[in-house]
Amino acid sequence: MNIxxxxxxxxxxxxxxxxxxxxxxxxxLVGLLIALPTALARLSNVAPLRWGATxxxxxxxxxxxxxxxxxxxxxxxxxxxxxxxxxxxxxxxxFWCALIALSLNTGAYTxxxxxxxxxxxxxxxxxxxxxxxxxxxxAFRRVIWPQAIRQALPAYGNEMILMVKASSLASTVTLMExxxxxxxxxxxxxxPIEIFxxxxxxYLCLTYAxxxxxxxxxxxxxxxxxxx
Amino acid sequence: xxxxxxFGPLLLQGTLVTLQxxxxxxxxxxxxxLLGATMKLSRFRLLRALAGTYTAVIRGVPELIVIxxxxxxxxxxxxxxxxxxxxxxxxxxxxxxxxxxxxxxTFGAYATEIFRGxxxxxxxxxxxxxxxxxxxxxxIFRRILLPQxxxxxxxxxxNVFLVIIKETALVSVIGLDELMRKTDIAVGYTKKxxxxxxxxxxxxxxxxxxxxxxxxxxxxRANRGVAGRAGA
Numbered sequence: 001m002n003i004x005x006x007x008x009x010x011x012x013x014x015x016x017x018x019x020x021x022x023x024x025x026x027x028x029l030v031g032l033l034i035a036l037p038t039a040l041a042r043l044s045n046v047a048p049l050r051w052g053a054t055x056x057x058x059x060x061x062x063x064x065x066x067x068x069x070x071x072x073x074x075x076x077x078x079x080x081x082x083x084x085x086x087x088x089x090x091x092x093x094x095f096w097c098a099l100i101a102l103s104l105n106t107g108a109y110t111x112x113x114x115x116x117x118x119x120x121x122x123x124x125x126x127x128x129x130x131x132x133x134x135x136x137x138x139a140f141r142r143v144i145w146p147q148a149i150r151q152a153l154p155a156y157g158n159e160m161i162l163m164v165k166a167s168s169l170a171s172t173v174t175l176m177e178x179x180x181x182x183x184x185x186x187x188x189x190x191x192p193i194e195i196f197x198x199x200x201x202x203y204l205c206l207t208y209a210x211x212x213x214x215x216x217x218x219x220x221x222x223x224x225x226x227x228x
Numbered sequence: 229x230x231x232x233x234x235f236g237p238l239l240l241q242g243t244l245v246t247l248q249x250x251x252x253x254x255x256x257x258x259x260x261x262l263l264g265a266t267m268k269l270s271r272f273r274l275l276r277a278l279a280g281t282y283t284a285v286i287r288g289v290p291e292l293i294v295i296x297x298x299x300x301x302x303x304x305x306x307x308x309x310x311x312x313x314x315x316x317x318x319x320x321x322x323x324x325x326x327x328x329x330x331x332x333x334t335f336g337a338y339a340t341e342i343f344r345g346x347x348x349x350x351x352x353x354x355x356x357x358x359x360x361x362x363x364x365x366x367x368i369f370r371r372i373l374l375p376q377x378x379x380x381x382x383x384x385x386x387n388v389f390l391v392i393i394k395e396t397a398l399v400s401v402i403g404l405d406e407l408m409r410k411t412d413i414a415v416g417y418t419k420k421x422x423x424x425x426x427x428x429x430x431x432x433x434x435x436x437x438x439x440x441x442x443x444x445x446x447x448x449r450a451n452r453g454v455a456g457r458a459g460a
Contacts, residue, residue, distance in 0.1 A: 068429075078420055183296065
């Protein structure tokens with residue numbers, strides 16, 4: 001292992017960290033916005049809503065992320081209507097396509113995490129909330145959601161870490177995030193061991209920092225812990 | 229439903245390679261997982277540290293980086309080692325073996341945690357009882373631990389295997405002719421990316437659905453004789 005090669009590659013790889021973080025942060029944000037309505041639709045009494053949400057979740061959890069990225073980036077260009085539409089401004093950019101694919105992907109997984117959290121709230125609490133005259137929205141906001149999110153947080157934390165790892169697939173549609181830069185450097189220098197080890201170390205730092213942050217939030221939300 | 233322009237047989241070949249890759253990684257990954265769990269529960273600090281580093285690294289680094297490292301870096305490491313041992317020729321690492329190594333390492337890391345949890349879930353007094361009636365260490369493992377660990381671990385292992393099936397698509401990046409790469413080839417000829425990637429997606433969904441069904445069967449079998457679980 002050649003340490004000087006690793007040190008020489010470090011600035012280039014570190015310059016790619018903001019793009020990786022940007023992809024992850026935006027995908028998680030959009031994913032959250034998709035996940036909550038999807039989880040509620042999965043639990044809804046309205047059959048078409050339930051079917052739609054179930055189909056969405058099944059597709060995005062049942063197929064590889066790589067296929068999803070390629071379907072959006074390469075696939076949509078098959079249709080002349082898409083290419084001539086206003087949406088093409090966005091859909092021809094690898095960044096937006098990768099972001100759309102990552103968001104839809106994490107949205108499906110997160111919806112299942114939330115669904116589990118919501119289902120974990122005892123039903124008699126909901127009945128009690130309704131009995132004292134809370135509206136369904138108020139009961140959800142004040143009784144169900146605070147408990148559901150606490151229950152779901154460990155699984156959601158895992159999903160956040162998986163997203164950091166998943167963002168590396170953006171390199172397959174030419175995005176120069178950490179993995180993209182690493183692949184270019186590895187083929188330029190013929191030093192794949194040093195370059196990929198350095199990239200792996202950067203990812204380890206990112207996922208470790210994320211795990212610590214999640215742990216902190218979990219502790220704050222833990223009501224059974226007495227405040228010091 | 230799909231007009232495949234005669235690329236059907238090609239995609240079928242790719243699907244078979246995808247299945248071989250998944251199953252080979254599952255088999256080796258299970259062994260790695262059992263080994264890792266045993267190391268993590270070992271009395272020796274060195275073994276515990278080794279297994280801990282292994283799972284932390286694999287679970288914190290993208291699978292794509294692991295695959296690229298093993299494919300491009302593994303060749304160099306292997307040849308350096310071979311030359312050090314006096315071998316003069318050049319050893320090539322195939323995309324398939326690089327893929328199997330990378331994916332089994334991934335499966336093994338997650339399986340380590342699952343098996344560790346499963347072993348911890350077996351009540352300790354059962355092991356004491358088994359020892360008290362004179363069972364040998366290996367017999368205890370085979371007759372007391374393994375059947376119960378298997379039952380506790382199955383749901384988790386099934387989930388990780390589903391993840392691994394989907395991650396086989398990443399091995400197309402290093403040129404292995406599995407389903408995804410064959411689909412790329414078909415797209416290159418026909419210029420119909422949506423049709424073919426959607427078809428590939430459907431094949432992955434079918435594999436996923438069948439795997440989930442088999443997992444359910446296995447779980448039912450592993451849970452037979454357990455009150456409230458069997459035949460559910």
